[in-house]
Amino acid sequence: MAFRDGPFENLKVPLAWTAAVVAVVGMIGAGLLLLSDRTAPDGAAGYNAVRGATETVTGPVSGVLAAPVRWIGAVTDYVGGYFFAVSENRRLxxxxxxxxxxxxxxxxxxxxNGRYEAMLGLRTEPAVPMLTARAISESRGPFKNAKLIDVGxxxxxxxxxxxxxEHGLVGRVTGVTGGVSRMVLLTDVASRTPVLVDRTDARALLTGDxxxxxRLEFVRGAGSVQAGDRxxxxxxxxxxxxxIPIxxxxxxxxxxxxxxxFSDxxxxxxxxxxxxxDFGQLIDPNVLNAPPLAGLTTAPPPSEAQAGAIGDAAAxxxxxxxxxAARARSAAAAPAPTRPTPARSAETAPQPPPQTSPEPAPAPGGVT
Structure with a gap:
């Protein structure tokens, strides 16, 4: 039913009066707000209660009215994502x-980095200087297994x-230049490594083929090796x-x-x-001279009494x-005696060399 078909179709309100009524109502509302906007002694506004009541009433209504707006925004985003999915897929x-x-x-x-950390964590007991190297090439054949490493x-x-x-023994260096070395693997036919069985301490020779x-060759002892022995x-x-683990x-x-x-x-x-x-580099010479091994290499210092006795005996x-020596010199420098001298003890002085007695002079009258 159209508005003109209602009961107010013949109602006519002058436009000027309508505008005047609206203006008057607005002025009254503004005056009321001005009058209520006063500050209380504690600093609070005078219309806080009115504002709180208004927000309490209009809060649920605003949430209901805002829901369609949110739904429309979500639908718009979904439609936009659907139409721009191809371009987004290409970009991704x-x-x-x-x-x-x-x-x-x-x-x-x-x-x-994991390999480096594992190798840097290697420690030998006793400590042996080590160098980290990288394999730069390899030569393989039916009988030759070797690699070149970038240290020399x-x-x-x-x-x-x-x-x-990081797992165990790989091989040994068989050739060295200034910056490159040749490493022969344990599997090479020229590789011979003395080994032992960890469980029984039996000796053997590891031979590459x-x-x-x-292979393990020349194993000493019957039953000294079992499957799974390190x-x-x-x-x-x-x-x-x-x-070294092998x-x-x-x-x-x-x-x-x-x-x-293990290296595989x-x-x-x-x-x-x-x-x-060699094993000499693994031992500090100063350790051998430290107690309690000092007595095995050097004699202990003598005590004061022993030192005094040794000094008196030497003096x-x-x-x-x-x-x-003085008696020997005086005996050699003295003139020959005319009569025998008493023999000196052999323990106190050396015997002088034998002296020949002179011929007696002839007596007067020719009597001897």
């Missing part, structure tokens, strides 16, 4: 392709130095320190004892070279020697 794919190399590089650096004689590497990684698991370097011959004993298909190497658990690309020369011996 381009960003992912750009970040992919960085992710791979970060993973590689994490692995390298300029940093103190010598032929025979053992090479280890080109396979991945070198194999360590024995240090026999002075070429290697004792106790691997685990296992029975081969040919019936011989072989060793599963990871890639042999980062290693450490033990600057080991008496020196005085006796000087007196004997």
């Amino acid at each position: 794919k381009a960003e992912l392709a750009e970040l992919q190399p960085w992710r791979d590089q970060a993973i590689a650096l994490k692995n390298i 004689g300029a940093k103190g590497v010598r032929i025979g130095n053992p090479v280890i990684n 080109g396979s991945g698991n070198p 194999i360590l370097s024995s240090g026999d011959g002075g070429g290697l320190p004792r106790g 691997g685990i004993a296992a029975k081969g298909i040919d019936g011989s004892w072989r060793v599963k190497l 658990r990871g890639a042999i690309d980062y290693v450490r070279v033990l600057l080991f020369q 008496r011996r020196q005085a006796a020697a000087e007196a004997q």
